[in-house]
Amino acid sequence: MRIITGSAKGTKLKAPPGLDTRPTADRVKESVFNILGDIVIDARVLDIFAGTGNLGLEALSRGAKSAVFVDNSNDSIAIIKENAHHTKLVEHTEIYKNDVLRAMDRFVQTGRSFDLLFCDPPYQQRFVQTVLEKLDKHPIMALGGVVVIEHSRHEEIADEWEHLQLKRTERYGATLVSFLLYKTK
Numbered sequence: 120m121r122i123i124t125g126s127a128k129g130t131k132l133k134a135p136p137g138l139d140t141r142p143t144a145d146r147v148k149e150s151v152f153n154i155l156g157d158i159v160i161d162a163r164v165l166d167i168f169a170g171t172g173n174l175g176l177e178a179l180s181r182g183a184k185s186a187v188f189v190d191n192s193n194d195s196i197a198i199i200k201e202n203a204h205h206t207k208l209v210e211h212t213e214i215y216k217n218d219v220l221r222a223m224d225r226f227v228q229t230g231r232s233f234d235l236l237f238c239d240p241p242y243q244q245r246f247v248q249t250v251l252e253k254l255d256k257h258p259i260m261a262l263g264g265v266v267v268i269e270h271s272r273h274e275e276i277a278d279e280w281e282h283l284q285l286k287r288t289e290r291y292g293a294t295l296v297s298f299l300l301y302k303t304k
Contacts, residue, residue: 120173123149125180127206134171135194143173143239143269147291151267152177154287154298155235158265159183162234165226165259167219168246172199172212174237174267179208183235187213189222220249226259234264242271251299255280260301268297 122130123145143151151174152159159178164186166175175186186208188199196216203209215222219240226232236254240246247270254260266283268276276297278285287298 120145120171122177122180122206123152125177125182127176127180127208130180130206132171132173132176132202132205133198135192135198144291147269147294147296148173148177150289150291151296152181154289155265155267158235163187163232163261164235164237165189165233166237167222167250168238168240169199170195170239172202172214174239175212176202176206176208178235178237179211180206183211185211185213187215187231187233189215189217189219191216191218219246220253223250223253223257223259227257232259232261232264234261236260236264236266237269238266239269242274247274247276251276251280251283254301255282258282258301262301262303264301266299266301268299270295270297 120132160182162183164175164178164183167189169188169190179186203212272295283299286300289296
């Protein structure tokens with residue numbers, strides 16, 4: 120696992136030992152960022168269920184303005200901090216050890232908004248549905264913001280929400296990556 124392009128190109132990222140994290144494969148990550156294109160430049164990024172920080176750090180390397188990482192694992196938080204320092208992108212990061220849903224509530228309370236959100240939760244635990252419901256009811260996305268969710272092919276995502284619209288889904292083996300747009304009613 121490495122940073123594919125940008126200011127930290129080629130930098131290898133560390134992952135916590137064991138199977139608790141499932142970092143996005145480089146080929147999947149490269150495809151995701153090719154789909155996103157210039158949306159990343161100057162974006163305010165939120166990386167939830169951040170694991171290693173792989174996606175948010177790639178966005179920073181490609182020109183995102185800032186990235187906020189949220190994970191509830193001490194091991195993951197330590198790895199994200201180490202990876203942020205190693206890539207020399209730490210000055211553009213905020214890293215929080217917190218439950219993702221509580222962190223999202225806090226962002227709503229403080230009026231924070233993001234242009235790009237990466238969500239790579241544990242598979243088959245209904246986190247995808249819960250996160251999308253929360254985003255739809257308590258928006259933390261800027262108008263026109265993009266939500267990228269990595270999920271199992273067994274987890275369905277509705278096409279239309281009040282504020283979110285499914286624009287595209289790509290399949291990589293047993294993994295799906297869905298792209299949703301934040302819109303007004």
